Amino acid sequence: MTNRYRIGDLATRLAVPTQTIRYYEHEGLLPKPARTEGNYRVYGIAERERLTFILHCRALDMTLDEIRHLLRLRDVPGQGCAEVNSVLDAHIGHVAERIRLLNDLQLQLKDLRARCESPSTSKDCGILQGLASFPTAQDGGASRAGVHGRRAQE
Amino acid sequence: MTNRYRIGDLATRLAVPTQTIRYYEHEGLLPKPARTEGNYRVYGIAERERLTFILHCRALDMTLDEIRHLLRLRDVPGQGCAEVNSVLDAHIGHVAERIRLLNDLQLQLKDLRARCESPSTSKDCGILQGLASFPTAQDGGASRAGVHGRRAQE
DNA sequence: AGAAACTTTATAGTAGCTTTAAGGTCAAGC
DNA sequence: GCTTGACCTTAAAGCTACTATAAAGTTTCT
Ligand SMILES: [Zn+2]
Ligand SMILES: [Zn+2]
Ligand SMILES: [Zn+2]
Ligand SMILES: [Zn+2]
Numbered sequence: 001m002t003n004r005y006r007i008g009d010l011a012t013r014l015a016v017p018t019q020t021i022r023y024y025e026h027e028g029l030l031p032k033p034a035r036t037e038g039n040y041r042v043y044g045i046a047e048r049e050r051l052t053f054i055l056h057c058r059a060l061d062m063t064l065d066e067i068r069h070l071l072r073l074r075d076v077p078g079q080g081c082a083e084v085n086s087v088l089d090a091h092i093g094h095v096a097e098r099i100r101l102l103n104d105l106q107l108q109l110k111d112l113r114a115r116c117e118s119p120s121t122s123k124d125c126g127i128l129q130g131l132a133s134f135p136t137a138q139d140g141g142a143s144r145a146g147v148h149g150r151r152a153q154e
Numbered sequence: 155m156t157n158r159y160r161i162g163d164l165a166t167r168l169a170v171p172t173q174t175i176r177y178y179e180h181e182g183l184l185p186k187p188a189r190t191e192g193n194y195r196v197y198g199i200a201e202r203e204r205l206t207f208i209l210h211c212r213a214l215d216m217t218l219d220e221i222r223h224l225l226r227l228r229d230v231p232g233q234g235c236a237e238v239n240s241v242l243d244a245h246i247g248h249v250a251e252r253i254r255l256l257n258d259l260q261l262q263l264k265d266l267r268a269r270c271e272s273p274s275t276s277k278d279c280g281i282l283q284g285l286a287s288f289p290t291a292q293d294g295g296a297s298r299a300g301v302h303g304r305r306a307q308e
Numbered sequence: 309a310g311a312a313a314c315t316t317t318a319t320a321g322t323a324g325c326t327t328t329a330a331g332g333t334c335a336a337g338c
Numbered sequence: 339g340c341t342t343g344a345c346c347t348t349a350a351a352g353c354t355a356c357t358a359t360a361a362a363g364t365t366t367c368t
């Protein structure tokens with residue numbers, strides 16, 4: 001049978017770092033697995049499927065809390081699934097709101113960028129001047145759009 | 155003259171927490187200011203303008219590194235502003251990329267949502283099944299889209 | 309003088325990992 | 339039998355950009 005994995009096997013197969021698997025266990029998304037004599041974690045099909053589920057949710061950018069919520073619903077198979085729908089709808093709302101914020105942001109940035117079509121010295125740069133005098137968006141109450149991944153360079 | 159502020163004045167006027175001002179100083183975005191006899195920070199017009207600049211950049215969701223970069227350019231007024239443009243263009247690229255990721259995400263989520271138009275039991279829910287079997291996006295190499303603000307509930 | 313309102317520093321917490329350190333286990337090779 | 343290397347273990351720190359707390363000192367008002 002190939003349905004017994006050590007953490008590294010699981011990690012390789014699902015293309016996720018081993019530390020992340022341990023982290024999910026620590027956070028209560030994965031149950032504490034059985035151990036070998038030498039204290040190595042041992043996983044079976046059920047854990048592999050559960051981790052797959054979690055990774056798919058993360059790929060859809062759900063928070064660990066949202067995922068915890070879905071896992072709880074999944075663990076009670078007789079329950080109706082209206083709540084599943086509402087978690088998903090809420091998350092779809094999060095994405096929609098974020099897209100809205102980013103579109104706003106893009107407009108502002110393009111506007112700012114247009115202030116320096118003909119590069120001069122930075123003292124006279126329309127961009128730098130724009131950034132110094134731009135009206136502060138304190139009424140629009142725009143929350144942060146969150147544009148950068150874990151690394152923003154390049 | 156009203157161009158001498160203590161940290162609280164500056165904070166109130168620019169609608170930013172005092173801790174954030176200290177944090178920007180700690181991070182080297184704001185210079186270490188003069189102090190009163192009693193060791194209170196004292197700011198003038200220049201610092202106020204610098205902070206305004208920083209806040210505008212943050213409102214456009216630049217990272218502190220990007221802002222540091224712009225401040226450095228701003229501090230050398232004789233320099234050409236081509237580099238200012240390239241920082242801004244890079245950041246516009248970050249926003250565009252993020253929007254692209256989020257639009258992908260939105261499609262996937264709508265697709266998933268459509269798998270449960272008629273709520274049944276969670277055991278048979280098309281959404282939960284979809285999350286368990288969905289192909290893992292390992293080729294598309296989609297990085298995280300970052301959908302949630304500092305709090306994601308409600 | 310005493311209280312309110314302000315300031316100071318240092319420290320910890322947030323999300324979701326990633327990285328590092330310091331060590332224990334196991335299969336293969338010589 | 340013993341060493342090498344790949345794997346595993348835990349715990350703790352680092353990442354971003356703050357936010358919140360604590361314990362103390364200063365200034366201002368009455
Ligand atoms: Zn969400
Ligand atoms: Zn310019
Ligand atoms: Zn950027
Ligand atoms: Zn359903």
